[in-house]
Amino acid sequence: MLSPEIQLFMAREWLIAPTNSKVTLPAELESLPLTPAAIAKAKRFDWTEVNKLTADLATAWSKAI
Known part of the structure; x- marks a missing residue:
């Protein structure tokens, strides 16, 4: 998977x-945007914050559908 050919x-x-x-x-x-420089500029999710919202999002989703 990590060989240059496969990558x-x-x-x-x-x-x-x-x-x-x-590679x-x-x-x-x-x-x-496949270069290390482009990836470094990408915005990342703060999964710790997202996980805090999971229950409320699930409730809102259930009510919406």
Whole structure:
């Protein structure tokens, strides 16, 4: 799974950012957010905060449907 060949395949076929630093993305993929620099800029969920809302969200969902 971590070999450069498999990582490149996954980037090309499924747009999964490679975790192997030896993978060189082809030019057609460089514009996509698959590089470490692009991933570093991504917004991340604060799952601790999200988990605090789970019960209320489930209740609201149940009432809505």
